[in-house]
Amino acid sequence: MVTASEQGLDWEHIVDQLSVLRRGYPVQAARAVLDDAGHYERLLAEFERMSNRPDELADSMLYLQAMHLLAEKRERRALRPLLRIAALPEAALDAALGDHLTESLARCVAAVCDDESLIREFVENRQHAPWARYVMVGALVNRVFAGDAPAEPLLEWVQDLGKRTLAWIAEQPATVDCEGDELLMDALAGAIAKIGRLEHLAVIQRWWDADCLDPQIAGLDRFTKELNRSWDERLERFNHYRKAYVPDAIGEMQQWYCFSDRFHDERARPKPAPHDSGAAGSFVREAPKLGRNDPCSCGSGKKYKKCCGA
Secondary structure: OOOOOOOOOOHHHHHHHHHOOOOOOOHHHHHHHHHOHHHHHHHHHHHHHHHOOHHHHHHOOHHHHHHHHHHHOOOHHHHHHHHHHHOOOHHHHHHHHOOHHHHOHHHHHHHHOOOHHHHHHHHHOOOOOHHHHHHHHHHHHHHHHOOOOOHHHHHHHHHHHHHHHHHHHHHOOOOOOOHHHHHHHHHHHHHHHHHOOHHHHHHHHHHHHOOOOOOOOOOHHHHHHHHOOOHHHHHHHHHHHOOOOOOOHHHHHHOOHHHOHHHHHHHHOOOOOOOOOOOOOOOOOOOOOOOOOOEOOOOOOOEHHHOOOO
16 A cells, blocks of 8 residues: 555645645545554544634634544544534534534544443533534434444433423423424434334324424324334435445545535636615515514413414
8 A cells, every 4th residue: 555655745735635625625635644544643633633723613624524534434532522513602513514514423423432421411411502412312323223332222311311301391481492402302303213113102292292393304294104114124224315424434525515616616706796785675574583482472471382383
């Protein structure tokens, strides 16, 4: 095997290749990291450093590529840096990960996990961004489908957390935003549907009757259908439509739209002049939009979703 040094790729060149958004994926630089032990350790150290410097994340693609390359290697030392990034405030997390939050973070976390209790603690922490908590439930489910974790302990924890979360939501006054915990309930119900048994449908039914599951994410008929499938059928469907981990990081990243000719051609085109925000036909909201957990504007004292928004 030709090493990175034999190819003339020094660390500074690799960092430059993996940090900058460019036309065409830098396969040679990424392969050098995977094949050269010295460069691999440098990437891991840089990923660790950047996870403690969230101000740097928006200006580089290095950490995004690092998390996928380290996930391919099933690098256990990457779990804690990944969780630090996932724990960023919602706006900073969205800026750092974008679509990768829901498309690949769960697989990367699952692949490098050496302690599921850290992921469970993350999910139970209401200070974390709602979609980050949602995704972490998916990471735990992925480990079951990969055969690296048993289903039963996870199912017990999911049901217990759902019970506690449901009780917490019921105790909150109308002025408290519960949307994050309601999204978590959707994640927990989805986990049960993926790895549970038909007897667990009663649990989902209780959560459904409590109005804590979003029908736009999944209806009760879908949960029923999934739980009626055999485990072998579920496993076959899972492996057909998705992957539990990141088996080929370079192959996956080569398909990212941001490296395509089309993306860079569109970026090069002149941008049209912005429209006047006050132009005729534009919609201007006269009052703030009501959230599902906001007090209803009718004055009933109930939450909007349980009153006029029902």
